[in-house]
Amino acid sequence: MKITDTQTEHFHRNGFVMIPNPFGEETMLEVDRRQRENAGEWEATDWPKGMNIGACQFLMAGETVLSLVEQPQVVDLARSLLGTGDIHVGACGMGDASKTVSSDGRERQQVQWHADGGPDVKQVSFRTALDRHDTSNGPLRVLPGSHVREREDVAEELRQLEIATGQHDETPDLMFTRHPAEVEVVLDPRWTLVWTPSCWHATGVKSAAGPRRAMAWNFYPAGGRKRDLEALKHIHAGAWEKWSAERKTLWGLDNDR
Ligand SMILES: [Fe+2]
Numbered sequence: 001m002k003i004t005d006t007q008t009e010h011f012h013r014n015g016f017v018m019i020p021n022p023f024g025e026e027t028m029l030e031v032d033r034r035q036r037e038n039a040g041e042w043e044a045t046d047w048p049k050g051m052n053i054g055a056c057q058f059l060m061a062g063e064t065v066l067s068l069v070e071q072p073q074v075v076d077l078a079r080s081l082l083g084t085g086d087i088h089v090g091a092c093g094m095g096d097a098s099k100t101v102s103s104d105g106r107e108r109q110q111v112q113w114h115a116d117g118g119p120d121v122k123q124v125s126f127r128t129a130l131d132r133h134d135t136s137n138g139p140l141r142v143l144p145g146s147h148v149r150e151r152e153d154v155a156e157e158l159r160q161l162e163i164a165t166g167q168h169d170e171t172p173d174l175m176f177t178r179h180p181a182e183v184e185v186v187l188d189p190r191w192t193l194v195w196t197p198s199c200w201h202a203t204g205v206k207s208a209a210g211p212r213r214a215m216a217w218n219f220y221p222a223g224g225r226k227r228d229l230e231a232l233k234h235i236h237a238g239a240w241e242k243w244s245a246e247r248k249t250l251w252g253l254d255n256d257r
Pocket of ligand 1: 114115116197201
């Protein structure tokens with residue numbers, strides 16, 4: 001999965017680049033099958049407190065997803081975009097995010113504007129939809145170039161746009177409104193979004209019925225986040241200890257980094 005210099009430049013300037021799905025139809029069908037197979041057990045499990053449940057669902061897909069993440073072309077692209085060979089997977093997830101969003105009691109199934117990181121956080125995320133996330137299916141919306149801007153600066157801009165909708169009596173805490181420069185990413189399973197979650201993002205409203213599943217994982221340089229280490233050890237208990245040194249390093253399991 002080589003990308004061109006101009007595509008690399010696009011990633012650094014705008015915070016994202018879209019590539020043809022590098023995993024192939026057979027593999028995607030296998031992921032889809034495993035997700036459906038595990039969904040019931042995942043939902044019925046009382047996961048340990050503090051464990052990211054999206055990561056648990058991702059890791060439940062077992063070797064299928066481990067080998068996806070470890071595809072040399074994918075890892076090489078992440079290394080090239082992060083500018084270092086020393087990278088690890090520090091976060092991962094699978095499932096239907098629209099289900100967890102509405103669980104905080106809000107009326108609409110929509111994620112507000114936020115950034116998972118700032119200009120100082122280097123990360124590359126690979127996001128592939130299992131169902132088409134079109135305009136009616138809560139698509140991801142990104143604000144190009146916002147990953148290199150001060151967080152408070154972007155937050156204020158979005159707040160002002162939100163107030164300017166005329167819908168608020170008080171200064172809003174959560175911002176949803178459109179930014180004139182945002183990109184609504186209609187993610188079709190035939191494409192993979194390669195992006196940095198340091199870039200501000202939100203979702204559109206999910207008005208369509210049916211699933212909105214995705215899988216995603218983030219690569220970080222040395223010293224970067226290791227959010228899902230506990231989930232990894234939990235799901236692969238008894239197995240991860242015997243993994244190759246290379247696999248352990250890629251999944252952030254060596255202690256001295
Ligand atoms: Fe996010």
